[in-house]
Structure formats: structure tokens, C-alpha cells
Amino acid sequence: MEKLTNKEEEIMQALWKLEKAFAKEVQAELNNTVHYNTVSTIIRNLEEKGFISHKAYGKTHQYFPLITKEAYRSNFVSKAMTQYFNNSYKNMVSFFAKEEKITAQELREILDVIEQKE
Numbered sequence: 001m002e003k004l005t006n007k008e009e010e011i012m013q014a015l016w017k018l019e020k021a022f023a024k025e026v027q028a029e030l031n032n033t034v035h036y037n038t039v040s041t042i043i044r045n046l047e048e049k050g051f052i053s054h055k056a057y058g059k060t061h062q063y064f065p066l067i068t069k070e071a072y073r074s075n076f077v078s079k080a081m082t083q084y085f086n087n088s089y090k091n092m093v094s095f096f097a098k099e100e101k102i103t104a105q106e107l108r109e110i111l112d113v114i115e116q117k118e
Contacts, residue, residue, distance in 0.1 A: 001072070001075045007034070008042055008051075011042050012051060012052075012065065014029040014030060015052060015064065016065055016069040019064065019065075020055075021062065021063060022063070023036065023061075050067075051065065053066050
């Protein structure tokens with residue numbers, strides 16, 4: 001699965017939220033900050049990449065995701081783990097701790113989740 005551009009991810013976020021939508025509905029979900037033609041072009045690109053599909057209603061198309069948000073997130077995190085953290089969750093968590101992006105309380109909560117699984 002390839003990495004999406006920021007705009008493609010934005011469109012996918014809208015489709016994951018809406019579950020199925022016409023291009024105009026996707027544009028509205030983006031608060032009309034992206035021109036309709038741009039939304040339409042990105043949607044076609046996502047369809048070519050196999051991320052979404054459509055159901056035709058005459059000349060209009062209703063789009064829906066083929067890839068779940070969870071599957072994309074899992075793939076994205078796996079690649080980040082490999083590329084930036086040497087496949088080590090310890091390195092990743094340490095990075096966030098050093099950058100002060102995670103608190104000691106949040107780490108305790110993570111430990112509780114881990115211990116409950118054992």
C-alpha cells in the first residue's frame with residue numbers, strides 16, 4: 001500500500017467519516033476549502049490507486065472507501081516504525097517521551113493495557 005499525499009489523506013478522512021459520498025459531499029466535508037475540480041481529480045487518483053471505488057447513478061458517482069482507516073493506519077505506523085525507529089516500539093515511545101509528546105500518566109496507562117493483555 002502506497003503512502004498518500006496530504007490532500008489524498010484529507011479526502012480519505014472525509015470518505016471514512018461519510019462512509020459513502022458524492023464528490024460535492026466530500027467537498028462540503030472539507031468546508032469547501034478545496035475546489036470541486038481538485039476534489040474530483042483526487043478522487044479519480046484514489047480510485048486508480050485502489051483506495052476507493054464508486055457506484056454509478058447515471059452520470060454521477062457515489063464513492064466509498066475500499067481500504068479501512070485502521071488498515072491504512074496500521075500500514076503507515078509499520079512503515080514509520082521501520083524507517084524511523086529501527087523497528088523498535090521502545091525507540092518510538094522514547095522519542096515521544098523525549099519530545100514531551102507523552103506524559104508519565106499516559107505511559108502508565110499504556111503499561112496497564114499491556115499488562116491486561118498478558
